[in-house]
Amino acid sequence: MPLKGTMFIGAERRPGSGPAITSYDPRTGAPLEPAYGTGTDEDVADACERAASAAVAYRSTSPGERAAFLERIAERIEDLGDELVDRAVAESGLPRGRIGGERDRTTAQLRLFADEVRAGEWADTRIDQALPDRRPAPRPDLRQRHLAVGPVAVFGASNFPLAFSVAGGDTASALAAGCPVVVKGHSAHLGTSELVGSAVADAVRDSGLPEGVFSLLFAAGNEVGQALVADPRIRAVGFTGSQAGGLALQRTAAARAVPIPVYAEMSSVNPVFLLPGALRERAAGLAEGFAGSLTLGAGQFCTNPGLIVAVDGPELTEFLATAVRVLAATTGQTMLTEGIHAAYERSTAGLLATEGVRELCAGLPGEGENAGVARLFSVAADVFLGRPELQDEAFGAASTVVICRDPEQLREVAAALRGQLTATVHHGEGDREVAAALLPLLEDRAGRILFDGWPTGVEVTHAMVHGGPYPATSDGRTTSVGTLAIRRFLRPVCYQNVPAELLPPEVSDENAYGLPRRVDGARR
Amino acid sequence: MPLKGTMFIGAERRPGSGPAITSYDPRTGAPLEPAYGTGTDEDVADACERAASAAVAYRSTSPGERAAFLERIAERIEDLGDELVDRAVAESGLPRGRIGGERDRTTAQLRLFADEVRAGEWADTRIDQALPDRRPAPRPDLRQRHLAVGPVAVFGASNFPLAFSVAGGDTASALAAGCPVVVKGHSAHLGTSELVGSAVADAVRDSGLPEGVFSLLFAAGNEVGQALVADPRIRAVGFTGSQAGGLALQRTAAARAVPIPVYAEMSSVNPVFLLPGALRERAAGLAEGFAGSLTLGAGQFCTNPGLIVAVDGPELTEFLATAVRVLAATTGQTMLTEGIHAAYERSTAGLLATEGVRELCAGLPGEGENAGVARLFSVAADVFLGRPELQDEAFGAASTVVICRDPEQLREVAAALRGQLTATVHHGEGDREVAAALLPLLEDRAGRILFDGWPTGVEVTHAMVHGGPYPATSDGRTTSVGTLAIRRFLRPVCYQNVPAELLPPEVSDENAYGLPRRVDGARR
Known part of the structure; x- marks a missing residue:
């Protein structure tokens, strides 16, 4: 066609x-045919009127x-x-x-x-049956459904x-x-x-x-x-x-x-907590998993792991060494648009210019003008806690490692986080107490909490939440x-004593659509 | 005590x-003991910190x-x-x-x-079971619940x-x-x-x-x-x-x-549509029911019928004659506060001063300074449609009758209404078509639609909606x-591969609280 x-x-x-x-091919910068005339106020009004x-x-x-x-x-x-x-x-x-x-x-x-x-289930249909003999006044017939806004x-x-x-x-x-x-x-x-x-x-x-x-x-x-x-x-x-x-x-x-x-x-930086036991057991493996998640799709996912939080020590050093080795060998991939690539360069330059932030490594440059180079930064938790701007998202394959003094500071960092789409915990032997203490903090700050995995990859299912407190989302x-x-x-609408012949099928006695419903509070 | x-x-x-x-006794204006010292910013902060x-x-x-x-x-x-x-x-x-x-x-x-x-039901608990053998990648275990904000x-x-x-x-x-x-x-x-x-x-x-x-x-x-x-x-x-x-x-x-x-x-004026068949069958009875609903509790209900919409004709004249007779004999009841009474006086004076608005009757003055006198106004639909301020709520026992030329104009008035808590239809023989045409307009404009009753009296049940589009509510x-x-x-939170010993009971396999849940979308 x-x-x-x-x-x-x-x-x-x-x-x-x-x-x-x-449109443009971001690999070459070449414009793509055909040209598209854009909409006017009249087009907006026409579309809305038809809708x-x-x-x-x-x-x-x-x-x-x-x-x-x-x-x-x-x-x-x-x-x-x-x-x-x-x-x-x-x-x-x-x-x-x-x-x-x-x-x-x-x-x-x-x-x-x-x-x-x-x-x-979306209709959340409820029927409270009339109680004509109730004293002092009869109860009317009440029916509720959710209706398109x-x-x-x-x-x-x-x-x-x-x-x-x-x-x-x-x-x-x-x-x-x-x-x-x-x-x-x-x-x-x-x-x-x-x-x-x-x-x-x-x-x-x-x-x-x-x-x-x-x-x-x-x-x-x-x-x-x-x-x-x-x-x-x-x-x-x-x-x-x-x-x-x-x-x-x-x-x-x-x-x-x-x-x-x-x-x-x-926006979300999707904090990942590497607990001490996890680092002891599998620092190198975690680093490889992290690098894969960070650079997937040039890092252009809402759930990209932009923040790593861990306690200082030899195991973290091993994690960082592996991450640096893998990321430094990663070739930059073309980003989605010239504008997104330019914003990524600005964000990462801003990070680097922040006092106390160190660049641990940069990946290999990729082909073309808009390749985004993977970058890893680190910062001490004391610095991070005093600089809210270090929580700003750098959309692309950049991540900052926040190095904590002890597990208590890990919790302080968690408590200081803004709203997020996801929060991840990697845990191992002996981490149960720290993980249990983190969990309620993360429940308050993220829409999805995951253990021992990486936040990229959002399943489309019934139990998924791809949302979270402000500013991850507006709602x-x-x-x-x-x-x-x-x-x-959807919004709820209640029908009181509406005659059967006028009731929408969703709330009629016949229930022609076979919707699940609660009758006087009980599921039928 | x-x-x-x-x-x-x-x-x-x-x-x-x-x-x-x-506080004051609004019947006498006398202050009531004891005096209450009021809160400071520090009290607010203390209460919020404890919360x-x-x-x-x-x-x-x-x-x-x-x-x-x-x-x-x-x-x-x-x-x-x-x-x-x-x-x-x-x-x-x-x-x-x-x-x-x-x-x-x-x-x-x-x-x-x-x-x-x-x-x-509020927890809306959902579990999507892990699919370890799914290709190209396994599906994690996902659990969702709604959590207090x-x-x-x-x-x-x-x-x-x-x-x-x-x-x-x-x-x-x-x-x-x-x-x-x-x-x-x-x-x-x-x-x-x-x-x-x-x-x-x-x-x-x-x-x-x-x-x-x-x-x-x-x-x-x-x-x-x-x-x-x-x-x-x-x-x-x-x-x-x-x-x-x-x-x-x-x-x-x-x-x-x-x-x-x-x-x-x-705010809500809770429009009541009196359809032609209903007026033919029971104009006087409707007028009595209306007057009772209007003056109940000195009209100080969110769902007070502040707007009557009907087609002109001898049946409406009969309705109005009865309403005037009943309301004119009604003694004003003490309103909740001096301020609310003063606001009622201002609102009704404003209505009366509006070109095209007629006062049909006023009730008897009540005892004390803060008695609110029932008032009934009328206005032609042509005027009403051009004056959005006639939709402002006059909190108290005041109502305006909007007189329409024909059933088509009844629909125009419905389409011009702002968001409401309730919308009421009284119908009778021959009204089915008009009622069916009104229904979708009212569904878009009210949280609760009721037939052949009065909007005051809000049942506390499962199917009740006491809400409605802006400006009836903010949400x-x-x-x-x-x-x-x-x-x-409540807000939803998703748990991905969270170890069983850390999972909240609401989403654990054991389901210790016996919450209803959906597993892979099916209700269990």
């Missing part, structure tokens, strides 16, 4: 009339209809075949195997949400051109909830976005849904995204990206006549990966 | 060193322990006997029967949350001295979730607050819990409340009151280094009444 260089305003393929932009017009019809579809739609999107994405993989590789500089895997993750995610929609704005992320993009986790969970979606595609992946956008638009048509269920806009700057979040028809926002970007959207959302929730996944009560993500786009 | 005029900083009864205040110190121990209690604690609070409140009822009557001017009923509602609410804590600030409401106050719904749901609570008591109910505060503090001690689980502060102005919301140890806020008050707290919460959620229930994804309210004070 030849790329047409268009956006999707509902079913309409519309070439944007705003300033034209192109609003589709909202009631779409949220009124049965769980089975929405599930089949999500599955159809997955099939349509698979139908794109190699063309999608080729384009995503060209636009991201990521290896072909990784993109293929990400494509499979994206379609599996759509199918998981299809299963979850059918399972119906309305049109959702989704922002494609730079680092997952498929899994956190046009048909990624935010879109899948919003569509699963019954919300139309207006996507602002990432400007680094215009062709990938158009291809996936065509798959979604085709699935909308295949499924006989109103066209406004899905739109895709492109933008030359931040204005289109800001206008989208400001549009009164948008009811919630999903975003993965920088802290500055997330907070800017949140300010816009809060300043609306009717403020709306912004689910922004923003620590949720997750952007896993089936719980659907809850972000 | 003689009142001591103290706050509770944990277990410590502390006389506030800030400016002394008293933070208690947070991990308290959230680590078993569901059974927390449930027993909630039940103990209910018993301790009952033990206060007539003293509590007498004091609450004196401080609120509300009838004795109403206060007795509210006390029973408060203790029943605590017991309902005790049952809900034991039932364990930490110390919660609760603001007592003016209009429910017991049920939305020191041990009201916000406190009960926060304690049920496992969060310590710091209450800012309402200055109109100082003695009532001290009595209930002593019951809670006694229950903390009886239950062997850390003293920081509960504190109670009093304040002369807004500074103490603002300092409380700004304190970094506070993790969420529950508030019921004015829109100005709720938004001020939200601004403070958003400006923190780590912003926190504010659950503010702020339309939740409720402040009913068991779903517990979710406001």
Whole structure:
């Protein structure tokens, strides 16, 4: 299918009339055809109007209809075949195997949400039966369900051109909830976005849904995204990206006549605690595992291990020696965009310029202009505790080792941490007490706590939490990966004495959709 | 038990060193003994520090322990006997029967949350089993639960001295979730607050819990409340009151280094749609029901029917004639405070001064300075649609009838409404089509939709939603009444490959608390 260089305003393929932009091959810096005209305020308004017009019809579809739609999107994405993989590789500089895997993750995610929609837990349906004889007054019939909030704005992320993009986790969970979606595609992946956008638009048509269920806009700057979040028809926002970007959207959302929730996944350094017993048992192995996790995908993961915390001693010295040896032999990989590479260079230069921070090693330079060189730093915990800026994320393959005096200082570092997506503990013989003392601190500071592994690699399942306290995300009560993500786009509604013929099927006596429900508090 | 005029900083009864205040009997304007010294920044910091110190121990209690604690609070409140009822009557001017009923509602609410804590649905526990043989990589063991967010600030409401106050719904749901609570008591109910505060503090001690689980502060102005919301140890806020008050707290919460959620229930005019068939069948009966709902408790309910929407015609004329006759014969009841009465007078004077608004009747003046006279206004829908300020709440027994040309204009009015706590439809023969067209509009605009009843009277059950889109509340994804309210004070945490001996009991294989759980997505 030849790329047409268009956006999707509902079913309409519309070439944007705003300033034209192109994607670039980050390995070569060469622009990639075609050029894409970008959206205007009018395009934003059109997409939002179609989404609003589709909202009631779409949220009124049965769980089975929405599930089949999500599955159809997955099939349509698979139908794109190699063309999608080729384009995503060209636009991201990521290896072909990784993109293929990400494509499979994206379609599996759509199918998981299809299963979850059918399972119906998301509706949290509750019926409190009428008590006509209650004194002093009868109790009415009360029924509760969770209902789609309305049109959702989704922002494609730079680092997952498929899994956190046009048909990624935010879109899948919003569509699963019954919300139309207006996507602002990432400007680094215009062709990938158009291809996936065509798959979604085709699935909308295949499924006989109103066209406004899905739109895709492109933008030359931040204005289109800001206008989208400001549009009164948008009811919630999903975003993965920088802290500055997330907070800017949140300010816009809060300043609306009717403020709306912004689910922004923003920044995390994903602390890893190497406990003394673990270092005694396997310092070299830990260092190899760490180097692999740090440099995977040029370090461009939200869950990249950017902070190592350990107690000083010969075992830590062994860990560092191995890490330095492995990382120094690592060739830099092409980063996603020129801008991301430049930001990485700035962040790591800033770290190096900080008093008390030492550079332990740098990897080998990679090919091309945008290769990110792996870097390892160290700092004493006393210095770290006095410099909050050392907790800032350096997006890329850089990590800082915080060297503690004793296990008590390890706990002090944990207590000083900002909100994180993940926190990791490596433990061994004799570490149980220290680990048990760390656990409640980490529960308060991270969405996911993992032991004896590495934080990169986020499973898409029911129990996953890819979220965490501010500033990891703007809303620590949720997750952007896993089936719980659907809850972000729902709100409860109660029906009191609503006549049977007017009750939505989700809360009717017949329970035509077979949703799980609680009746007078008991699960039926 | 003689009142001591103290706050509770944990277990410590502390006389506030800030400016002394008293409650007043609103029927006479007479001050009520004793005087209460108010809190200082130091008191706020002390209460928050004790709450933070208690947070991990308290959230680590078993569901059974927390449930027993909630039940103990209910018993301790009952033990206060007539003293509590007498004091609450004196401080609120509300009838004795109403206060007795509210006390029973408060203790029943605590017991309902005790049952809900034991039932364990709130934990939303999920286990995705490890798949060690999965290719290309094994799947780790993943476990998710919802965990208490930490110390919660609760603001007592003016209009429910017991049920939305020191041990009201916000406190009960926060304690049920496992969060310590710091209450800012309402200055109109100082003695009532001290009595209930002593019951809670006694229950903390009886239950062997850390003293920081509960504190109670009093304040002369807004500074103490603002300092409380700004304190970094506070993790969420529950508030019921004015829109100005709720938004001020939200601004403070958003400006923190780590912003926190504010659950503010702020304002609602609770539109009631009288459909043509209902008016044909029972105009006079509807008018009587309306007048009763409007004047109940001097109209001082969040769910007071402040807006009636109906199509013009002889049946509406009959409804209005009866409503005017009943309301004109209604004697004004004492309002909660001098300030609330003055605000009611200002709001109704503002309505009357609005071009196009007619006063249909005013009730009889009541005894004392602070009696609120019932007032009924009318306005043409054409005027209403052009004047958003006519949707402002006039807290008290005032209501405006919006007179529509035809059923289509009824829908236009519905579509123009702001977010509401409730929306009511009275329907009769031939109204099904109009009602079906209204329903999706009301679903988008209200937390609770009720048919053929009146919105006052909020059941405390599983299916209740006492919430709604902005500006009814600051967060339309939740409720402040009913068991779903517990979710406001929880966040999800995922445990990946955490060793069995370190796993919290809530997600352990043994499931010692017998919590309901989903294993690989299926309910077990």
